[in-house]
Amino acid sequence: MPTLTLIEAVTLALDHEMGRDKEVVILGEDVGRNGGVFRATDGLQDKYGDQRVLDTPLAEAMIAGLSIGMATQGMKPVAEIQFMGFVFPALNQILGAAARMRNRTRGRLHLPMVVRMPYGGGIHAPEHHSESTEAIFAHTPGLRVVVPSNPSRAYGLLLAAIRDPDPVIFLEPKRIYRIVKHEIEDDGEAYPLDTCFVDRQGDDVTFVAWGAMMHETLLAAEMLAKEGVSAEVIDLATVAPYDVETIIESVEKTGRCVIVAEAVRTGGVASDIAAELAERCLLSLIAPVGRVTGYDTIMPYAKLEGRYLPSVDRIADEARKVMAFS
Amino acid sequence: MPTLTLIEAVTLALDHEMGRDKEVVILGEDVGRNGGVFRATDGLQDKYGDQRVLDTPLAEAMIAGLSIGMATQGMKPVAEIQFMGFVFPALNQILGAAARMRNRTRGRLHLPMVVRMPYGGGIHAPEHHSESTEAIFAHTPGLRVVVPSNPSRAYGLLLAAIRDPDPVIFLEPKRIYRIVKHEIEDDGEAYPLDTCFVDRQGDDVTFVAWGAMMHETLLAAEMLAKEGVSAEVIDLATVAPYDVETIIESVEKTGRCVIVAEAVRTGGVASDIAAELAERCLLSLIAPVGRVTGYDTIMPYAKLEGRYLPSVDRIADEARKVMAFS
Amino acid sequence: MQKLASFEVNYLQYLDEGGKPANDLPDFADDHEVMVGLYRSMQLLRHLDARAVALQRVGRMRTYPASEGQEAVGVGASSCLSDRDVLVPYYRGTAMMLGHGVQPHEILLYWGGDERGSDYQNPLAKEDFPIAVPIATQMLHAAGVASAIKLRGQKDRAVLTEIGEGGTSEGEFYEALNVAGVWNLPMVCVINNNQWAISVPSEMQTAAQTYAQKAVAAGIEGLQVDGNDVIAVKDAVGKALDKARNGGGATLIEAVTYRLCDHTTADDASRYEDAKARAEAEKKEPLGRLAKYLLNLGAVNEKQLDEFAVAAKAEVEKEVKIYFDILENKPQPPSAMFDYLYAELPERFRAQRDEVMRRGGE
Amino acid sequence: MQKLASFEVNYLQYLDEGGKPANDLPDFADDHEVMVGLYRSMQLLRHLDARAVALQRVGRMRTYPASEGQEAVGVGASSCLSDRDVLVPYYRGTAMMLGHGVQPHEILLYWGGDERGSDYQNPLAKEDFPIAVPIATQMLHAAGVASAIKLRGQKDRAVLTEIGEGGTSEGEFYEALNVAGVWNLPMVCVINNNQWAISVPSEMQTAAQTYAQKAVAAGIEGLQVDGNDVIAVKDAVGKALDKARNGGGATLIEAVTYRLCDHTTADDASRYEDAKARAEAEKKEPLGRLAKYLLNLGAVNEKQLDEFAVAAKAEVEKEVKIYFDILENKPQPPSAMFDYLYAELPERFRAQRDEVMRRGGE
């Protein structure tokens, strides 16, 4: 069994699915000859040819729009947007057209397409290369939004995303592209897109996180364990539509919840989870619902980026705060 | 004092500010000769000429991008996007460029610009003409998002928006463009952009709404009054960054809150308000925080639109539910 | 300075304003059946539009965009489509949609506010796109369908799409043409240059002397035709589709016509349109022109023309009845708003669907 | 078919690859001071780039996009700017920015990850836009600035903007050209056609034979120049800016050059670039070509050229020192992330700013 990083797991899933299903095609900027600026599609053009791994002209609306057209013909386009900060030109196609096609044709046409994007900050990239705007997609019915937090999930969730008959936004936390490795068997087993994963059991406080923030969140949980605080950690994984039941079950047990997200605080997915708890868990909550998020400002450039991202300390502090609440 | 509808109040504010400040220019599709498809700019080109009220080519990214360029030169563009459903092509410019200019130049350049859009459903318009995607803008630091709920506020808030030195997204609830009239003195008095308005005092439950939903919410409050339930009604008005303190103060008094919004439920601004309450009001809350919103689906076409929009009944029911909670 | 490249834009017209041949006619122009068929399609559309507008005035139709004066564009173009081709219409694409098997009552349903109007029942239109309200978005969908055709090596298939002249100002229009060029896609784009984008006249839309020359930016062929001359439209689009089907790549065809009606039922063109310009344009109107040609050709007589009109009206009435019947007797249940959102409704939204159903009728 | 319109795209070159005049030279080409100035600007840029790339290798610089081989484009173009003109650069616009008063250490700061790099201190650049990372967005900003100039009736002002050839595939590029045409805007757009968009070669970007012809779509003038010939660039851009300042409207100028370096320090061109193509391109390189011309002209001798190199290096070192000094001794406080978000920080975010400050150092 190969031991793979998250990005290698992405490549493996793409490779697996292209081998299995000839309708799967990859398109995007620099995905072919160059294998993607992060190498997610490395080697795939050599293996499957330039009619299945397509270097496109430089235009994101076009990439999304082509994918829509191709998908109505039964192809399964897996589009890459080079960085999430460059998806804005494609929003007209993704929010306005892709999310709605099945609904507006009463099921006559549907779109088995995936839009992959490296997302999030923390790699000291230039301006506009660190966005976490999953909330925009999560607020759009008709889409699924999926974020893997480790190599195995990248493999299993990406397979699921490609096989899903509806459009899936697949966000790859690029900060952890290469920080851990998992042994992954290339067995083609997809993960479900309708459940979150409980990655650590605990009794005192429930953490909910996704993507790269799972890393800091698990570290915070360990830190808290040493202080005698038992934290349950949930990986949301499918960010929309998300599995609220598992979260509620956990919070009914722990009575406390801290949601961790890299995105801007106001109007993020973290807020939506908190809102669900405020509606459905009031009697179970023994402390305010905490949110540790990116600040309500523009992700600073490299020099101050570290101050913006939720740190293990900030996460642990928030948990200590809700533990101390009375 | 003239008695004006909401849309007439918009026109009056535009007229006032164009008269007062020659840097104010209007641009958009059909805003000149035709006076806008809703007549918001009616008569202004005749009065101020076609160098200040500009009919643009048909391209929303262009309308936003031109506004940015003009604003850096000290002009005060007031751009119109014909319907909010057509703002998607402009998101690259609004989210990616407009919201960030001051920050990225450390204040060297700033953008005194307004983007006006008719928004929301309920007028039986065609597909794509009924969007309420304010959450996208509210999740974007650097922007202000303002929604008037009646003619006086349209006048006062639009003046404030135009005078604000930073980009403001001004959303006009088109369903109530013409349903009530206010006497408005054209005194050039702007309203503040950092407070919400308490439109009805009450002790049992706090309603928070904005835009067209204020209409149904106030009716629901009246209906509840007859049942002996005293509802406080807050008009959020400035949807981002919003005045959370007034809401918290109210909920600390009433112990109950129902937020009403037309937008899709998941990830809407309503969720963010609920999240704030879950964090800051836990001990005051004697019932779950209710949200009455558009459903998590695509706004149906005219025939089913009425089933989608929050109705007076749905709002009152939710209030009854939180009142009955124990 | 050294000359690097040069480009020409040509203009094609077969019938002059009086319906007289201005050029050597293509073969099909002598085929009575074909030509009468085109006439009757144009006439049906004109009646359908008039009826839809009338329905709107009495509250039985929502906003409706008529095609008056522009019938030759969509009718001529779509008459070249085969059952293997895919149509990606724009919102004023009624003519093309009818020409590829969409039924009039489906069009009425759509503009009447019922999603089922886009669930085309005719197998011919099964893969066609629904109307694109957001301007220019359809261009990229057309390029995407054409990409699928190209990548699969399918012969004898092409994509036809349409856009208004105002829509050419949107970036997505150019993005689609550019990729159609560099990927040599089997795609034909017709520009309905009806001189107006709501209230904005063509001369305020672009400084390009023609819309056809926008093809130069993409390195593809561009051509302008008299859009009130159905023979020119059919000839140009037919050749372009053949070229596309045979690996020859994309073509942009500007059809010059005039919008002899309000933009939609929500518009009042008298606010911005010069009455003289309208009167001038009426003289070039396509239906009367074609009638004259057909009479000269001996393909029809006056009496037959009257019969066609009666038949078109009857056809429209039949479709209006179906439309009413569906709306009144087979309305969508409110839950329909959830039933086509995903292949399977996520668990998470089940409760909302239940609520919609529970709350029932309006 | 009748010919409606025809268009030509011309090519301009003054110096051939060997630095010999290939054409009658414009007057400024005889002006030693001007020509030596251009040479020294190009040389400074090359040294600055080399130094920045070296800094990146040792972890004192983030991702950096060099301009190697393309210096003549931005240096030639920006040498035509007056202090009243506005520059709207693209991200590989170092040459133009330096040419309009941005200081080298500001450019280093920006790519080093410090927002203050865009707070240009030189009054010349005060109204200039910061670098546009999202491709093609700058085109519309340029059109917006040009609109303000036009609406205010300001004479003697124009806007210069730049884009890569890959960037021309984005819709916003065309939207900007189109409005520049129809509004007759005082704007000049230079396309740096360096043959590559990261790994995508020009022939996969468009089927248009030239990028200059994309102007035809907008009804404006388009021209191709040898982008390795600083005289051609300066001549073409100078005339286009003059035309713009005098109410003559917009121009699109394609400068053909070659990217003699990786896309950025994050790229490895050897993965996709043919070594032979690179070797061919090196022969056309602009700096050596200009040196030969200057030597022939008698404007400089070999020894002076060496002295210039030494001076350029010294200048770069001085700027690198300022860069280091700012980063190390005057870092931005963490609260800076809030201090320029709005004219006045909304009350609502005050607590977050406090938290950032409280948490202090990294």
Ligand SMILES: Cc1ncc(C[n+]2csc(CCOP(=O)(O)OP(=O)(O)O)c2C)c(N)n1
């Ligand atoms: C993206 C977008 N922006 C604006 C609109 C509103 N709108 C509908 S039709 C129209 C004018 C279109 O003109 P043109 O493209 O010439 O087509 P025509 O209506 O003349 O057939 C506008 C602005 C829209 N539907 N989509």
Ligand SMILES: Cc1ncc(C[n+]2csc(CCOP(=O)(O)OP(=O)(O)O)c2C)c(N)n1
């Ligand atoms: C909207 C957007 N999409 C993608 C990118 C990532 N990207 C940065 S540079 C580049 C290639 C640009 O090529 P070109 O326009 O030719 O300019 P050059 O780099 O050659 O100067 C790409 C795809 C971006 N910055 N912005």
Ligand SMILES: [Mg+2]
């Ligand atoms: Mg038109």
Ligand SMILES: [Mg+2]
């Ligand atoms: Mg390039």
